[in-house]
Amino acid sequence: MYASKIGLEIHIQLLTNSKIFCGCRAAFGDEPNTNVCPVCMGYPGVMPALNGEAMRMAYQVALALNCTPTEHTQFARKNYFYPDLPKNYQISQFGAPIGTDGYLDIEFHGKTRRVRISECHLEEDAGKMVHAGDMSLLDYNRAGTPLLEIVTEPDLEIAEEAEVLLTQLRRMVRYLAVCDGNMEEGSMRCDANVSVAPEGAPLGNKVEIKNLNSSRFVRKALAYEIDRQTDILERGGTVSVETRLWNENRDQSEPMRTKELAHDYRYFPEPDLPIVEADASFIAKLSDAQVELPQARMQRLKQVHGLGDRVVELLCDEKETADFFEAVVAEGADAGAVASWLTSDVRKLLNRFEVSLAASPLSPRRLAELLGLLQSGRIHGKIAKQTLEAVFTLDDDPERIITEKGWEQIVDPKALAELAVAVIADNPEAVAAVRAGNAKPLGFLVGEAMKRSAGRAEPRALQQALKDALSVEPLYVLDFGGAIGGERRPDGMVQPGTRKEVKELLAADPDLPDSIRFDEITLGGFLSEEISPRDWAQLVSAVRYRIEDSSSGVVISHGTDTLAYTAALLSWVFPDPQVPVVLTAAVTPEKAPELMRDAVRAALQLPPAVHVVLEDGTYPAVNLRFERVEADAARFRTWNATGLESEQWPGFALGDASADALTARFETAMRQVHIARIYPGMRSESLVRLMDAGYRAFILELYDTGTANLGHSPFGLRAAFEEARRRGVRIFCTSQQEGVVDFQSYVTGHALWREGAVPMGSLTTETAYARLVAAMVCMEDDDEAFASMEHRGSMKNE
Amino acid sequence: MQADWNTVLATAETLKEYRAGVEARDKDLGAFLHFSPSISTEAENPGSASAISGLPIAIKDNLAVTDFPLTCGSRLLEHFTSPYDATAVERLKAAGASIVGKTAMDEFGMGSATDTSALSETKNPWDPNRTAGGSSGGSAAAVAAGMVPAALGSDTGGSVRQPASFCGVYGLKPTYGAVSRFGLVAYASSLDTVGVIADTPDRLEAVFSVIAGEDAKDQTSIAAFSPGKPPVAPSDLSSLRVGILQADESDEPGVREAMTCVEDVFRTAGTEVETVTLPFLEYASAVYYTIATAEAGANLARFDGIRYGERPLYAENPDELVRLSRSTGLGDEVKLRILLGTYVLRSGFHDQYYGRAQRLRARIIQDMQDLFSRFDLLVSPVFPTLAFKLGRDGLTPYQRKQADRYTTVANLAGIPALAIPTGVHDGLPAGVQITGPAGGDYALIAAAKALHQALPPAAPATYPRIWS
Known part of the structure; x- marks a missing residue:
């Protein structure tokens, strides 16, 4: 076992x-050598005069990184010759930097870490040398722009953590408005020191990696370097102390200089600048003016508004977005709604119109107004989206847009009731059918009423008006296959079957209110074990339709084998269904009537959510585990029930994709996700073959709280993990036992985390799989979907 | 009756006369590297408020004057013209003075006889076989030979005081930070000062009061000196407490005689006088050369031929360009000091040399503070010899560096020191320096005024005064 240590130097x-x-403009992209003067060109006789603004910003960052600010900070000369360095020494700091002994907390795949910041020091940037043919050209525009170098202790362990740290730092400096954090353009630059040594041994030889000009390169280069050093050590070699340059075209690093050629910078105190006093009142003033930092803000938004981790992260990624969010909420809008609109529809429009939030026609007031219209029912979801887009194209207020466009819905209960009465009077046959107990003609009546309102009636209110006028409560029963909807052949075997009339089944039930009307929809005609992506798409689409267009509730009859998967899937895609959605399953057709009665009763009584009703009671939809204990007796159990409560696993927004589109999405998602279970004979090779075949994500069922053989033998999983990391394939880890996978308890678990395994916490394999499929179906970007598989249940609040 | 300095640039006629006079005198002396006086509008208006209005002033060639050369006595900068004014120069111009030329110096100020200059070696106006001193030898000779009434120099380890003393004129090394260094080509930044050389203490004061004062372009400049200060009255010598440095028998007789002469003036005036010793004096030169060369190594690194300065016509790559520019552009003494400076900062030896020198410097500062709690001023020699002979008959390089011990103390301690002429010994001017606590520049000038009355300086016979 080897331990790796990474330290970063970030400019x-x-x-x-x-x-x-000097007073030259610190601007980029101007004509070469236009923002220069004798001072920044290093002319004879000139002297530096420190810019107080740079000083203030530097202290701000130091404070944000929890550093102890240095009271008497001093500059030093760092001597080295390079044509782009006008004085052939750089004014930097040594010994008395701006701040020391800070830290930054980061988290990767559920593991939090405090990364110590050894110091922050201020220095001047050099110019740029460009080689053109047989000439070397110099542009000194950049020479003398202020740089703050942040040096971490070697507290990072893996490449991904470095990437996380950079992302977090970038966000922080953008919040502080002291740097734009753009690595590609060089306004944020990173060098890294990597050393690998056997576990428990002292720190290994240090290799410096330069030229890491994107956070992706940082991850790739550091992973490469850890592997390179580990390989050398495993072969009995010694890692030489050197500086290496990352070659982004070849995806490998190359030696730049060895220690023997290392610079002797001959630091000494800069005599041209006085020691700068940063007294208590200066520091206090800075602390008072400090903006709320991203981590604190995320924590606050989570607590105050009860938002999920991922949403909060999206909202807080840019200060502008978070400010906007809070401004909309301050206008009285519902925080959850604002968050979801900002992170989905608004974001899409900003991308489409290539405009920033601040520069867009959407103001907090306009978004609040739009959400107000939606909430009061004056427009519905689809119109709201249309109106949002119109705000972007017309630069007008939502209220005025819907008035001018005639998009406002009819919500007045009196008007809708009149409409209902008129439709009832004109359609006696349909009304008779509904009164006879059939829910199906209800849809027809709604359609008729809608036509009369010229499409302007608010659908739910209209339905309610009709239901009230008819005194009915429609309940939908979806037959999704399984033995509950099947029948037993004369030879005793169960086959997917002719459906039973639930209405008949329940006709005699005295417990059900008279107002109940049924509508049965058959989706299945298969047994539970035969479910395909298409079936799931159909089911999801049908449930969405019933939730929107009915109703008092939805009951789904299902088979037992795959119930755990489907139940979890529905709960992920319908996190907030507005009506109860009840799944039920029986092992044999004989038990069906009784169970169906229970399910229907549950649909009338339980709160709006996805539930599972079984012979022995009602279960939550996630983490259901099918444990048949004896013939004809299905037993289900909820695994890790207590663990689940402490973890945050928010659901997704399904959107309005058609059933066909959903089918395509389910097929794409399920083609890329594979469930694998480890066992003593498992070979890395088989997982790699699956990756070759196009699988991009695995739900890997480990032992206990997340252990596995990570050795180098064919039966160890190291090769598979390395390959996965290289290809960007994700491995989400669950347990074969009822264990919470957090990688905190065992060395082997930690090794898995190092290799990039994502712990799924309390989630069972079925639930995790359903979540990943749901995420990939609901989100356009797979990386977003993968990100939603991260949970922060273990994250400590700082 | 001598003509007034303030009028020499007033008309085309006086200018012509002035130019011809200076050119004739300088042919043998080599004090100026560049001389281009022009008519001064200030000189046409004698009513101007400033004491230096219309005054022709020479500037050492390591101080930037817009559109004038800025050679620093180096081959590398032989054709370099400054695009800007040093703050001191800017202030002189603003007060109505006229910059007439740039004076010769040791290359980058590294020397004590202007003989490390790649461009001109200055002769002493008192004796053409002797040096004018250095590194501000051109400025001192220009004043002593009556070519200008005042000149700016720079003093890093004695470079204003030693040539002033060798030439028999007044030379002030101000408190560190009293005059902005912006525009002074740095040799050793923590020791460098812009100094004044003048024919009288009054003139010296007039120039100093114009250039002194805080400058935003030099954040090491201090606020204690505000421009426009009224002239100080000569000191009442009897009220001073004076320390006299114990004589060193190895110093030349003329040097010791000057010390005795000044002591006598004080004693006659009833001044409280006490002989003192400076135990650290034997380390002063070593500390000075360690710190100065360390800083010089960095300060001179910018002369790489890339952005300005002489450079080869062709180089294979940037590295070679830098190497060739420096090896052909810089002189031996400069190379020696850069190498020394690199050596003393080297990793692993940093503390042994540079670190130790800094600790000793801190001690010297402390000792001088203690001394000035007991005395108002210290009288000491400027240099162990009077103006020495040019060429091989002069001092060896090692002797010269050792000889800097009296002057370097003020630079290491950041305190003001003023070289004053005391008389002529065997045809050569002799003098002493008076040193005071930090910020005591005007007190030194007041004392110099009093001593000036007692010991009026002479002019070299071959260069009689035309203007005064």
């Missing part, structure tokens, strides 16, 4: 108006 370019030691 951020401070967004001052002028350079750090």
